[in-house]
């Protein structure tokens with residue numbers, strides 16, 4: 001399990017994975033930086049990037065659409081960091 005600061009980094013790596021995605025790349029290749037980061041921290045050997053993100057979302061809520069910080073709880077209605085109002089349940093479908 002990641003601390004909030006670590007999740008911020010993981011979330012950024014997750015976002016970057018979509019930018020570096022190219023046709024023919026496997027999910028493992030695309031998400032390698034995220035998986036490496038997570039597995040180095042936890043020693044777990046996770047191979048499923050979405051599982052990493054979902055573990056955290058269960059705990060802290062999804063990341064803010066505006067500043068990328070996790071909402072404090074899954075039920076938070078706005079971001080404590082920047083005040084952004086959470087879009088209703090839209091985020092839960094955005095992770096692939």
Ligand SMILES: [Zn+2]
Pocket residue numbers: 064065066067068069079080081082083084
């Ligand atoms: Zn925010």
